[in-house]
Amino acid sequence: MAQNSGSDKIHRTNLRMMFSFKMTYVVLCFASLLLLFIPRVSRAVTDVNDGSTLTSSELQDLVLELKGDDNRLMRWSATDYTKQKQQSVCDEHLPKALQTIETSSSDTSAQALACELATFCITDNPVQRARLGTNDYAAIVNLVASSDSHTAAMASHLIYIASFSNKQNQQGFFQAGAVLRLSLIIKNASSSKLAIMWAAAALQNLAASYCNSKGNGRCSWDWQSLDILSISEGLTITSDGSSIRQKMVADSALIKKLKNLACLGPVKGEMTDQNPYVGVNAVVGGTHDESSNIVPWAATGLLKNLALEPAGRLLIEDGDTTLKCICRMAHSPDWLEENKGGGTLHYLRPSDPCWFQDDDYENGKLCVDDRFLDKNGYTCSDYDKATDEECLATNASGTSAKTACCACGGGKPEASWSVSSSVDQAGQ
Numbered sequence: 001m002a003q004n005s006g007s008d009k010i011h012r013t014n015l016r017m018m019f020s021f022k023m024t025y026v027v028l029c030f031a032s033l034l035l036l037f038i039p040r041v042s043r044a045v046t047d048v049n050d051g052s053t054l055t056s057s058e059l060q061d062l063v064l065e066l067k068g069d070d071n072r073l074m075r076w077s078a079t080d081y082t083k084q085k086q087q088s089v090c091d092e093h094l095p096k097a098l099q100t101i102e103t104s105s106s107d108t109s110a111q112a113l114a115c116e117l118a119t120f121c122i123t124d125n126p127v128q129r130a131r132l133g134t135n136d137y138a139a140i141v142n143l144v145a146s147s148d149s150h151t152a153a154m155a156s157h158l159i160y161i162a163s164f165s166n167k168q169n170q171q172g173f174f175q176a177g178a179v180l181r182l183s184l185i186i187k188n189a190s191s192s193k194l195a196i197m198w199a200a201a202a203l204q205n206l207a208a209s210y211c212n213s214k215g216n217g218r219c220s221w222d223w224q225s226l227d228i229l230s231i232s233e234g235l236t237i238t239s240d241g242s243s244i245r246q247k248m249v250a251d252s253a254l255i256k257k258l259k260n261l262a263c264l265g266p267v268k269g270e271m272t273d274q275n276p277y278v279g280v281n282a283v284v285g286g287t288h289d290e291s292s293n294i295v296p297w298a299a300t301g302l303l304k305n306l307a308l309e310p311a312g313r314l315l316i317e318d319g320d321t322t323l324k325c326i327c328r329m330a331h332s333p334d335w336l337e338e339n340k341g342g343g344t345l346h347y348l349r350p351s352d353p354c355w356f357q358d359d360d361y362e363n364g365k366l367c368v369d370d371r372f373l374d375k376n377g378y379t380c381s382d383y384d385k386a387t388d389e390e391c392l393a394t395n396a397s398g399t400s401a402k403t404a405c406c407a408c409g410g411g412k413p414e415a416s417w418s419v420s421s422s423v424d425q426a427g428q
Contacts, residue, residue, distance in 0.1 A: 053100040054093065057342035059113035062093055066120040073282040073294065078124040090121035090128050093154050097121070098132065101155075102139040108151045111143055115154035119161050127167050137169070137176040144181040144199070146413025149192040156182060163205040165217030167239035170206060174244050174322065178206060183254045186261075186299075194289040197278075200258070200298035207248060207305040210239040221308070223350035226373040229308065245305060249312045258299045258306075260317065263325035266332030266341070268363060279336025300329050300340040307347035316348065320412055327354035351381035355406040357417055367406035367413035372399065380405035 066089050068081040078086070100106050100114040122129040140162075143155035159178055162169045185191045185199035211219035213235055220232040238334070244387060248254060271276050276282040278294045288294065303326070306312035317323055326348070329341025345352060353369035369380035374393045383391060383405045391401045391408035403410040409419050 021289040052096060053103050054096045054105060054110070054112040054114065054117075056107070056113055059097070059100070059110060059117055062089060062097075063113060063117050063120065064385040065089055065206055066117065071283045071285070073276075073284050073288055074278050074297075075123060076279075076336075078120070082120060083124065086121055086125050086128060090125075094118060094121045094128060094182075098136050098139075101143065102135055108146055108148045111146075111149040112148070114339045115117070115140070115143065115151070115158045117355050119154070119158045123161050126166070129162055129164075129169065131161055132169055132172070134172060134381055137150065137172040137178075140171060141176040141178045141181055143179065144185065149195045152185060153195040153198045156185065156195065159202040160205050162196060163202065164208075165210045165239070167240060168209070170210075170239050170241065170244075179203065179244060179247050182206075183248070183251060187253055187257050192290060193292060193295055197298045197303060200261070200295070200302045203248060204298065204302040204305055205334045207241050207302060207308075209237050209241045209308070211235040221347065226379075227310070228274070229347065232371065234401045241305070242309070245309050245312065248302075249306055249309050249315065252315070255306070255312075255315045258303055259319075259322045259325075261295050261299035262329065263296075263321060264292055265300065265325070266329050266337045266363075267293050267334050271333075277336075277338075279334045281389070294319060295331065296336045298342050300326065300337070300344055304340055304344040307344055313348055316344075319369075323348070323353065324366060324412075324414070326370060327356075327366055328363065329352065349379075351379040353406075353411075354381065355411070365414045365417040367411045367417050367419070369406050369411045370404035372401065372404035374401060380407065380411070383407040 012368070054366040066082055066085050068079065068085075070082060094117075097114040097117045098294045101111050101118070106114070122132075138375070140155050140158055143151050144153070144159070146152045159173050159182070163173055182203050185195050186203075191199075208216045209219050209231075211231065213219065217238065219235060219237065221229050222232050224230055267275065267277055271277045271281055273281070274287075276288045276291055276293050278297055282288040282291070282294055302320075303316055304310075307316055316326075326341050326344050329337050330345050330352075331354075332338045332341060349369075349371065350373075353371075355367045355369070357365040372380050372395055374395050378393075380401065383401050384404075386401065386408060386409045388402075391405070394400045395404070400408075401410070402408045405411055406413060406419065413419070
């Protein structure tokens with residue numbers, strides 16, 4: 001019994017020691033985890049308050065410093081003043097603006113201003129444009145879905161500028177889901193005009209292909225036949241937007257909406273403050289933000305790049321209305337609408353299919369040629385002075401110029417359109 005009693009005491013003592021050791025081990029482990037956790041919390045708090053982001057007030061001052069008196073709604077280039085300011089302002093503050101966009105605790109007004117500052121920094125500045133990275137793409141695309149329409153518009157504007165002639169940015173935004181988010185803005189009937197414009201503009205640059213051309217990275221395209229459009233000789237694609245275009249072309253609802261928006265143009269009447277021309281006198285921050293005049297150029301510009309895809313061309317030309325709208329856009333008094341309309345026609349057809357009753361009146365009656373190439377390689381535009389006998393010439397499928405070409409009395413004329421006066425105009 002005595003031996004058993006002593007053994008029991010030793011056993012109990014060992015148990016107490018083991019228990020004490022285990023508790024000490026648990027406490028030490030917990031303490032170690034706590035020590036690891038505290039610095040992380042501290043770093044997270046410090047990140048928000050260590051000057052790595054910018055306040056709304058700071059951003060407003062920096063935007064004003066960069067923009068000067070440039071209040072254009074559509075800034076197709078940076079002013080000389082902005083170019084002079086970009087290095088001194090953006091070298092230090094562009095990373096902070098991007099961090100403000102990425103920080104979820106930032107208010108939407110600060111994030112919108114951060115997008116605006118970043119846009120000024122990277123316009124006409126490939127060096128600054130190349131500073132965006134993976135985290136930026138996701139954060140900017142998330143802002144496109146913001147419930148605040150102005151923030152969504154500014155994020156879309158930033159994608160428009162950042163995607164231009166920069167393969168990393170173009171593909172980065174695509175991989176981050178930009179096409180879906182931007183398309184939803186365009187298809188949403190309650191979206192603001194400003195948000196729709198910048199969403200369509202952003203998709204336009206995402207859908208483009210860029211080349212090794214000197215100066216701007218744009219590609220030029222030439223028709224090799226009635227149906228084959230290819231890069232001009234001597235150019236090489238440096239950033240291919242074909243997969244992005246194909247994703248957009250597959251969205252029939254997007255194409256339908258873009259066609260409707262393009263047909264809101266061109267601008268009508270004289271340019272005034274109440275009737276702005278987006279390429280000339282439209283300014284930011286006022287009634288022009290919600291003018292219907294600011295949308296058609298962007299929708300048409302996107303259709304232009306989608307027309308690089310054969311399937312895109314078919315969808316755009318489907319129906320009797322859209323091509324006529326594009327014809328009118330190509331004759332707009334606003335140079336920006338004219339540019340996008342003319343570019344779209346070039347990507348749709350080897351030759352201009354538009355015949356106006358009066359070449360000086362873009363809203364007048366017109367006729368649009370069918371797609372046609374005769375057996376000798378002539379298109380409808382070559383039939384402007386053709387005789388009745390010449391108009392009997394046919395293409396490979398047997399369709400005659402008399403059926404397909406406006407100059408021969410065919411094509412798709414509007415009511416009361418007259419072939420004689422239009423051909424006289426074309427021959428002058």
